[in-house]
């Protein structure tokens with residue numbers, strides 16, 4: 001094949017991929033976790049608009065709630081086949097061991113075997129530069145934790161089919177499944193702008209295989225939309241968002257360990273979790289009226305239900321549409337102010353809670369802006385509802401009481417509150433009619449109907465279930 005011939009073929013594949021990839025927005029939003037499948041085939045305007053807004057936030061286009069040009073063009077872009085929103089069924093998990101074997105099951109005809117092995121190895125090894133994980137390639141007939149293969153169309157009976165050129169490029173499964181699949185209807189390359197870069201896509205898919213979901217940071221390798229070949233970034237470091245994510249699962253890279261053989265690394269004893277609500281501070285905590293408590297910190301939610309022995313972890317965007325910076329949150333079951341309220345900067349979000357599915361649905365008209373109507377403290381530390389319908393918001397060392405009605409939130413009175421309650425609380429919640437305040441590894445409670453403080457107590461096994 002002459003060089004010219006190869007260029008013509010690769011361009012033909014590239015452009016036919018773009019042109020043939022027409023997206024059905026409803027199907028797209030359902031496939032990637034933004035919209036639940038509806039039995040009637042109908043979606044309420046609120047659900048539909050909410051799903052579009054959530055995608056827009058993820059794709060970094062203005063949140064109009066409409067299928068505008070910017071939104072549709074993001075939907076048509078080549079991307080990873082893994083859902084952006086994991087939902088309740090898929091909490092964050094990681095491998096229980098640090099020493100992970102992999103093998104290549106078959107090859108793409110687009111590159112020489114040596115070229116593709118090199119690209120895949122480099123794609124995998126990005127992760128080893130920032131965290132304590134080790135990879136070993138094993139022979140074709142040996143068992144391996146991770147299996148990498150190329151396929152097209154309905155490549156595996158149990159798996160989502162690929163869609164021809166363009167659209168979905170690859171997908172991988174969360175731990176401890178170990179499968180990484182690349183769509184062989186793409187033209188896989190390394191070292192040039194034509195086709196799809198095998199190293200970069202391996203880097204991304206390996207993130208899933210290690211336990212990472214998609215990121216809405218456009219600079220992250222875990223952003224769902226393919227970012228193209230990086231000509232000047234061959235030896236790039238792992239982007240900050242991805243580094244933070246992988247280190248939360250496997251720890252910060254210990255450079256003293258790198259010279260040792262990975263074979264003798266001990267099995268890790270730490271469990272996969274993003275933060276420990278028993279010992280660490282958090283940004284917000286709330287308890288739903290079916291007794292499930294959620295602690296929130298830096299974009300991660302620890303869900304503690306009476307049925308579970310240990311917290312289960314989610315990213316904020318698996319459950320809500322809020323930014324990672326949350327000041328406080330409270331759950332109210334007062335008839336006129338029922339729901340979950342999340343305060344983040346100048347935004348107040350309100351969600352209806354669907355007990356049956358344990359999901360949160362954004363209420364019409366929210367988020368509302370604090371500066372115009374609400375005027376609650378701008379940096380609240382903690383908030384909880386009391387049985388009379390007042391919301392108690394705590395900032396620094398003062399309480400401010402609000403009433404949340406159907407129309408607005410209004411300020412009522414400010415009470416200086418000292419005594420045994422520490423200043424600058426981490427968070428507060430109400431459970432079984434009692435208020436609980438959290439600071440560091442302690443919690444406090446009030447004698448019902450009074451401001452008399454009881455505590456501190458350790459927020460230990462009894463409270464957090466861990």
Ligand SMILES: [Zn+2]
Nearest residue numbers: 080081082224
């Ligand atoms: Zn992906």
Ligand SMILES: [Zn+2]
Nearest residue numbers: 156159160181
């Ligand atoms: Zn597959």
